[in-house]
Amino acid sequence: MSSESRTNTEPTAHEECTSCGTTLGERRLALQSYPEAEAGSISGLSAGGLLYCPDCGSEPVELLDSWNGHDQPPVDADRSIAAGYRESAEQCSFCADDLDSEPVVGIELYRRPGEELPAYANFTLCGDCRSVFEEFLANVSAQQ
Template sequence: MSSESRPNVDHDPHADCTACGAALAEQRLALQTYPEAGENSIAGLSAGGLLYCPDCASEPVELLAAWDDHAHPPIDADRSIGGGYREIRDRCSFCAEELGSAPVVGVELYRRPSDTLPAYANYTLCSDCKEVFEEFLANVRGR
């Protein structure tokens, strides 16, 4: 397995919202990103993870609800987690275009079940949609 690991965000009672800094209660949106290649990481996410309070999560929830999720990617010692996202998916979860040869980024969603999103989901983004998502996240953080 790669050195990347999934966070245990549902059990961290001392976490703060990435966007507004408010202390988080049990209801929260958490996103983790996994680049296929280092140069394809989401700018501003040194550790890859984001946590949102219910108020700040409204726009990300609306966006993610439109994406096409897929099964958990295969993970083993011979590939990074991000590499597993390419193996399980041949189309972008956002634009539905073929992934092509450019590096992809995987997105994992962790959510307390109580609204339109599942408690856990996986998405794969092509490099163009990764850039759009990166800009979107910067705007959510910049409020």
């Protein structure tokens, strides 16, 4: 009898592109957001994040490619993930403004290797850029 706990998660059956509904294969772009409490969740990035097929992901990838990523945020029980992002970043990943007291939102990117972006990256956005990003994501969905 094995007491080994199962650490691998069951693959979600038939994961689909958030935007066009195509069943996803190996190549995909995943975006997850971690807003500070006051900021609320990013519209369009709320329910478990976004998954894009290579076609739908090309525009977000282009945008994210111009952002300045930072190190993986510290994660521990004493603070929220968003607070970890704030600690990792001094400037907005998009506009490079200093992040002061306004709520920030952490963005986590996961991408299968073999493309131009790193497989994994972290960004932190200021309040203004968060709004711009929300609009951008809405447009990506609307095009399909």
